[in-house]
Amino acid sequence: MKVAIIGAGLSGLCCAHELERNGITPEIFEERSRTGELFPHVSAMMELFIRPYRDPVQYLDKEFGIKLKPLYKMKKVEMRMPGIQRTVNGDLGYFFSRGQYKDSVEDQLTKLVKSKINYNVHANFDELCKKYDHVIVCTGNNKVARTLSLWDNLFHSYLRGAVVLGKFETDKLIMWFNKKYNDTGYAYLTPFNEEMASLVLIVRNIGPEELDDYWHLFWENGNFDYKIIENFTLEHSSGLVYPHKLDNIILAGNAGGFLEPFLGFGQINAIRSGVYAAQSITQGKDYEKLLQPLNTDVSRSTVLREYLNISSNRSINMVTWAATLPGMKQLIYNSRLDVMKYGTGMLKMLDKLTGERISRQ
Numbered sequence: 001m002k003v004a005i006i007g008a009g010l011s012g013l014c015c016a017h018e019l020e021r022n023g024i025t026p027e028i029f030e031e032r033s034r035t036g037e038l039f040p041h042v043s044a045m046m047e048l049f050i051r052p053y054r055d056p057v058q059y060l061d062k063e064f065g066i067k068l069k070p071l072y073k074m075k076k077v078e079m080r081m082p083g084i085q086r087t088v089n090g091d092l093g094y095f096f097s098r099g100q101y102k103d104s105v106e107d108q109l110t111k112l113v114k115s116k117i118n119y120n121v122h123a124n125f126d127e128l129c130k131k132y133d134h135v136i137v138c139t140g141n142n143k144v145a146r147t148l149s150l151w152d153n154l155f156h157s158y159l160r161g162a163v164v165l166g167k168f169e170t171d172k173l174i175m176w177f178n179k180k181y182n183d184t185g186y187a188y189l190t191p192f193n194e195e196m197a198s199l200v201l202i203v204r205n206i207g208p209e210e211l212d213d214y215w216h217l218f219w220e221n222g223n224f225d226y227k228i229i230e231n232f233t234l235e236h237s238s239g240l241v242y243p244h245k246l247d248n249i250i251l252a253g254n255a256g257g258f259l260e261p262f263l264g265f266g267q268i269n270a271i272r273s274g275v276y277a278a279q280s281i282t283q284g285k286d287y288e289k290l291l292q293p294l295n296t297d298v299s300r301s302t303v304l305r306e307y308l309n310i311s312s313n314r315s316i317n318m319v320t321w322a323a324t325l326p327g328m329k330q331l332i333y334n335s336r337l338d339v340m341k342y343g344t345g346m347l348k349m350l351d352k353l354t355g356e357r358i359s360r361q
């Protein structure tokens with residue numbers, strides 16, 4: 001059986017790994033000269049998003065045989081809003097290095113895969129689907145889904161990221177929510193080490209030319225004394241894709257609409273959808289059925305996103321305050337409760353108190 005994978009990112013490499021475990025050697029095409037984003041950053045893998053499981057690293061190993069070594073454990077999340085600051089503690093997830101460096105997620109996955117990766121090849125799905133039995137599109141963007149008219153936009157934003165020098169705690173994620181400088185997006189800081197961190201601002205519904213103003217406002221409000229040593233700007237979109245398989249073309253990862261629209265997290269979904277794409281081939285399973293839990297997660301995340309879109313700073317403060325009350329904090333951050341499932345219900349209740357409305361359920 002001839003299988004082509006376009007893109008050697010998270011979904012493409014995990015798809016290849018799963019195919020190999022079942023005796024199929026795919027051909028992988030990657031347009032870069034090596035795997036990994038061109039800019040370094042530190043991503044967060046939060047256990048909140050894999051409930052009822054508790055540990056993302058153990059989950060990926062146990063479910064898919066994918067062993068990943070994180071940079072650090074995440075033990076604290078600090079949320080900074082205009083009138084309120086809250087910290088939660090516990091086993092909250094992990095930080096991972098991303099980019100073209102040794103031990104980045106992409107570097108670790110590349111080492112797990114034995115199939116040849118054809119670098120410096122910009123692959124065209126149209127041509128490949130005539131030559132291969134299956135073509136898995138793992139390009140990290142929506143171009144193929146849009147070309148095939150399968151894409152429905154959910155969230156469009158611009159993202160400014162920077163590598164900054166300063167003093168940082170290696171177990172702490174800091175998040176900022178403030179309508180003033182990120183509209184309905186947010187900002188976050190993740191640690192490379194005690195002296196270096198990744199600082200990212202995501203702003204919704206703006207053009208690239210407006211990003212500078214928001215970035216300056218964010219720095220002014222944060223009163224940071226960090227030193228920037230590198231920065232980058234990116235377009236970030238999430239959307240709904242249906243169907244995820246058309247003839248012999250299968251879409252996975254961000255290309256399949258699995259970048260969740262609430263916080264723009266997509267690592268676990270990319271890994272899972274890449275593996276499921278492989279399983280749909282090796283085990284003859286219905287890809288759409290395998291994707292059901294991911295689709296449910298994305299639609300719950302859409303409810304949270306819509307809540308953020310319509311909420312005022314006051315309302316976001318109130319939700320954060322309620323979610324960090326002693327008993328509630330324990331339940332949300334240190335239990336097996338499926339927060340994505342019950343959190344959307346809780347939001348609707350709080351919604352009534354604040355007088356704001358979520359449009360879609």
Ligand SMILES: Cc1cc2nc3c(=O)[nH]c(=O)nc-3n(C[C@H](O)[C@H](O)[C@H](O)COP(=O)(O)OP(=O)(O)OC[C@H]3O[C@@H](n4cnc5c(N)ncnc54)[C@H](O)[C@@H]3O)c2cc1C
Nearest residue numbers: 007009010011031043044123139140253254265266267270
């Ligand atoms: C700055 C930033 C911070 C993030 N932080 C987090 C986070 O903290 N937590 C989280 O869960 N998620 C985070 N994400 C999202 C997460 O990184 C993505 O959802 C995930 O990488 C998607 O995996 P993928 O396989 O779909 O695409 P990618 O990992 O982007 O891989 C796509 C690959 O396809 C290649 N490619 C594209 N087109 C072609 C072509 N035509 N031919 C050949 N090769 C091609 C690209 O070069 C690339 O290597 C972040 C994303 C960014 C940009």
